Amino acid sequence: MRLSRYFLPVLKEDPAEAEIISHRLMLRAGMIQQLSAGIYNWLPLGWAVLRKVEQIVREEMDRSGAIEILMPTIQPADLWIESGRYNAYGPEMLRIRDRHERAMLYGPTNEENVTDIFRRHVQSYRQLPLNLYHIQWKFRDEVRPRFGVMRGREFLMKDAYSFDLDYEGARRAYDNMFVAYLRTFRRMGLTAIPMQAESGPIGGNMSHEFQILASTGESAVYYDAAFEDIDLAADEVDMERLKSLYAAADEKHDPDACPVPAERLRAGRGIEVGHIFYFGTKYSEPMRATVAGPDGESVPVEMGSYGIGVSRLVGALIEANHDARGIVWPDAVAPFRVGIVNLRHDEPACTRLADDLYGRLRRAGVDVLLDDRDERAGAKFATMELIGLPWQVTIGPRGARAGMIELKRRRDGDMAELGLDAAVERILA
């Protein structure tokens, strides 16, 4: 992409409305724009990141054996009356009426909807286990939306739903998601700490929330250092060990009673980005989602649900990856892998070199942003630092005559003066 033809409305000053760092940086980097309280437009740069995050979530869900579907944002109230949640959910649910005065709602979650899909198509235990997920916009009418996309009213969520014949099966499904979540966050360069949690309005009696570590996180967490080097590559992850590792929120952590030896105890701050629940037959019973077991008897299915706040993750990623000059994207989610700054677009030697590198990287399948604007060096550097692409290439008259460019890593500022071949090679490595 050529920046002169892109849509990247960066702001020089912090907007007054933004308090936390990720919100300020997302607004300044032209990623999002607020439309209403807790409701945002995703501009090209933000949308690019959101899609990368979404894709990683999707790939890890697929890898876990879950199957993607897409349920609508708008649901009929009937299903919620059937499950008993229509009245239970409260004012967080946006209730609407269609032209025929039928009660509808903008889905805050999809247990009812997916249970309805299940019961209409699955009758036998032989079709189990089953895990259906989708990635769809949700709406929860929060009393106080804040912190940009971290706590919006409209947000993109991945929600998966598992169906099993019995508790043992449900337990395996739960553990399977547990590992998938750790893999998902690690792929984004984040350390996630799973913590036992209250199950809240979703219901059920087994629940973990996943907090990713960031110095600006909203809650203090204490955890066993072993979380930082769990082997997630193995096909069979040791669940017993994993679930026995210590992790506790501030209010539950008792330094005197803590089972972790001091040298292995870590303290950090966390942001909740995922939550998994086992809730058994809470929905399958009232909604009569049953299957025939091996003995021919009809039993309600055992269910669980598993959420990841995809849009929240974009904010959380920035909270965990920024410095004084701007965002520092992890490679896996960066909107572009490389940013090329052509300092002198009116200097043929510079422009030739910039265009050459741009073309070669694109042909190699690399997302690259070329700053070909008629701006001064300072403005271009400031923009590049702000949007935080992993690799920055600077092309100026000093090196261009000798065919040399400067390649800099955003994360640590490591800089090298290289020829084109060497630069391409290093970026592709």
Added chain:
RNA sequence: CGGGGCGUAGCUCAGCCUGGUAGAGCGCCAGCUUUGGGAGCUGGAUGCCGCGUGUUCAAAUCACGCCGCCCCGACCA
């Protein structure tokens, strides 16, 4: 939902107390100069001063009502 605050140019904000022709910086447009860390000079465009009602000869400014947004607390992917 309790408490606090803010709505004035695209952005950041001054002006309001004490009513009298709507301002600054940045940004934007044109020209000239400049060109390795958010340039300089000259000229220019840009506003239902959140909305409504009232008071007044006169309202961005005072009063009342409404709407929107932000922050702190209690709750959540």
